[in-house]
Amino acid sequence: MSRVTIADIARAAEVSTATVSNALSGRGRLSEATRTRVRAVAAALDYAGASAAPRTLGLAVTTYGPFDWNFASVPYFARAISAATAAAHARGYALIALPAAAREPLWRSVPVAGVVVLDSPPDDPVVGLLRERGLPLVFDGRPVELRRRESWVDNDHAATTREVLGHLAARGAERIALMAGPGEEHYTLACTSAYRAWCAERAVRPVIVPLDFDDADGRMLDPLLSGAGRPDAVHGLYDPCGHQLLAAAARLGLRVPDDLLLVCASEDPGYARTAPPVSTVSLVPELTTAAAVGKLVDLIETPESLADPSVVPARLEVRASSGGVARGLTTGAVRVRGE
Known part of the structure; x- marks a missing residue:
């Protein structure tokens, strides 16, 4: 033959x-x-290698562009990688978690059939390279532009931000500050925009403080939390925010929650054991990333299919740091802890 x-x-x-x-x-x-x-x-022609596209998926975190950082050490991304791997295996695919700030040749040559892209910023150069290769893409977080054989999965960050702000206001907070990260991805921009709009509706001055990942003791928060007119509540958008705020409050003699209410977006289970336990917003990466993998495989195996974007509710877990009992919550699934 x-x-x-x-x-x-x-x-x-x-x-x-x-x-x-x-x-x-x-x-x-x-x-x-x-x-x-x-x-x-x-x-x-019955070519032996005609099964063509490799049965391997890629996962990329491109939040900070060329900056080299260990995203796998962040609880959110660690859980996302685990969920994506399980979802890929369930569909008969392997999964590669690609390093941040990888060199261009890797993005051009890595043998994958499609990529799940997490927290992609505007004008993401990695996405540009992957599109040049004609690979199907599914974004965890909404991209600025969506093309053929692409889709996204995300939370409703505006609704979740309003939910947190409403909860803090219901607990008596009048001056709520936002700790926002340095990223330009949809998550940060959507939360910040919702916070500004919420403040404008109430004629309250917005106070936004950037997150410094290297400031483990939260010392850059000292000016914010000192003196008259300081915030009486803070909502942090990233994992380290809660630890930094607790450290700063202890150093300045502020009692949580009596003097300062705290909510932090995080997947870190350790927040249930801090003193006091910190209220957290979970973006449920087990659901969002698994859904993204499912959409990606559909786009790979059925190129003419349309994988409609979808929204997964976030989850607010109320603990002692924000007053214990949740009131005024309107969206998402809510769990009350630490009362």
Whole structure:
């Protein structure tokens, strides 16, 4: 029996052998039409490698662009990676968590059939490279632009922010500050915008303080939490915020929750054991990332399919740091802890 080669496929498809190799491996800068046509020819010729796209998915966290950081050490991303891996295995795929700030050749050549992209900022260069390869993409977090064979999964960050602010106001807070990270991804921008709008509706001056990941003791918060007119509540958007706020409050002699109410967006279970336990917002990465993987596999296996974007409710877990009993909550699933 004759053995079909890449050269045979190239002749039949009227392309170069390099194009065939790139089409079957998922590499190179090919149009999706060319890639699909070459794979169809390979399958028609019963080429042994015609199952084409590798049964491997990529996961990329591109929040801070070229900045090299260990996102796997952050509880949110650690849980997202675990959930994505389990969801990929359930569909018969492997999953690669790609490093932050990887060199361009890696993004151009890594053999994956599609990528889940977490917290992509505007003008994300990694997304540009992946699109050049014609790979299907699913975003965990809403991108600025959505193209063919792309979709997204996200929480309603505006509704969740208003839920937290309403909870703090119901507990008596009148001057609520926001700790926002340095990122320009949709999550930070949506939460910050919702906070500003909420303050404007109540004629309250917004107070936004940036998060410094290297400031473990929260010393940059000392000016904010000192003197007259200081905030009586703070909502932090990232994992370290709660620990930094607790450290700053203790150093300045502020009692939580009597003098300062705290809510922190985090997946860190350790917040249930702090003194006092900190109220947290969970973005439920087990659900969002698993849903993103499911959409990605659908786009890979059925290229003509449409994977509609979807919203997963966030979850506010109320603990002692924000007064214990939740009132005035309007959206999402709520659990009350530490009362």
